[in-house]
Amino acid sequence: MALATEHATHTAHSMTVRALRPFYGRRQAVQAVNLDVRPNEILALIGPSGCGKSTVLRCLNRMHEAIPYARAEGAVKLDAIDIYDPRIDATLVRRKIGMVFQLPIALRTRSIYENIAVGLRLGGIRNKAELDARVEKALRDANLWDEVKDKLALSGLALSGGQQQRLSIARTIAVEPDVILFDEPCSALDPISTLKIEELLLQLRERYTIVIVTHNMQQAARISDRTAVFMVERTGDLPIGVLVEEGPTGEVFATPTDSRTEAYISGRVG
Numbered sequence: 001m002a003l004a005t006e007h008a009t010h011t012a013h014s015m016t017v018r019a020l021r022p023f024y025g026r027r028q029a030v031q032a033v034n035l036d037v038r039p040n041e042i043l044a045l046i047g048p049s050g051c052g053k054s055t056v057l058r059c060l061n062r063m064h065e066a067i068p069y070a071r072a073e074g075a076v077k078l079d080a081i082d083i084y085d086p087r088i089d090a091t092l093v094r095r096k097i098g099m100v101f102q103l104p105i106a107l108r109t110r111s112i113y114e115n116i117a118v119g120l121r122l123g124g125i126r127n128k129a130e131l132d133a134r135v136e137k138a139l140r141d142a143n144l145w146d147e148v149k150d151k152l153a154l155s156g157l158a159l160s161g162g163q164q165q166r167l168s169i170a171r172t173i174a175v176e177p178d179v180i181l182f183d184e185p186c187s188a189l190d191p192i193s194t195l196k197i198e199e200l201l202l203q204l205r206e207r208y209t210i211v212i213v214t215h216n217m218q219q220a221a222r223i224s225d226r227t228a229v230f231m232v233e234r235t236g237d238l239p240i241g242v243l244v245e246e247g248p249t250g251e252v253f254a255t256p257t258d259s260r261t262e263a264y265i266s267g268r269v270g
């Protein structure tokens, strides 16, 4: 199956989301989402807290269903492959569509080297020289190698927040995913570390397709090619997220079609 092949070189990958409806128990969290993620673009998901950005993002690599009472209906494709096809292993999907979170907590219990080596070993790489080479490459690609090459055996805790986040990115790209999902990767970082991550994201766009959730609209404006805007609506007593518009980032920010987007990006709500 195509999903299982390792890519020696990075080719462009797209994602297609059709009528995606995420549920928590019996409650639908977001109204049906239709979205295209184009090859080698950065798509930003923005909107006020609780509008469903993280939920939708987690549906893109089947992390959502890791919550016991959570499930999703609809279709999500990576290129031509339906990632919800029952014959496809969710673990494999999560390798091909990697995810970077806000707080890289797991980094703290392992050495810098091991943080990256673990995923590579799970992927079948056992040879020490090959592991070393792949770890170094991932750290170089995450703009971190020069800062950590002399302390690979130290815990991730020996790093600053910004370095920890680049280590987290290194861990994700080490297994050579097709798409990388970021959920508020800079929300715990200072402005300088944030800019370093943004630079890195722009570099990674040359080789990966990227979806980023951010509550920082300036960040979306700075780095994304397209922006999808979510809002919260109420049906009876229950809030439900809704995708209100999507388009090229410049257009969404300059001439939003939805009045709620306009209010949100001008800082009047959210």
Ligand SMILES: Nc1ncnc2c1ncn2[C@@H]1O[C@H](COP(=O)(O)OP(=O)(O)O)[C@@H](O)[C@H]1O
Pocket: 024, 029, 047, 048, 049, 050, 051, 052, 053, 054, 055, 056, 067, 239, 241
């Ligand atoms: N684990 C969960 N269990 C139940 N409801 C959840 C869970 N995570 C999120 N939700 C609900 O789903 C909706 C969307 O949340 P979320 O995707 O976290 O929004 P955002 O990332 O935009 O802040 C909210 O109403 C939230 O309360």
Ligand SMILES: [Mg+2]
Pocket: 053, 054, 055, 213
């Ligand atoms: Mg969130």
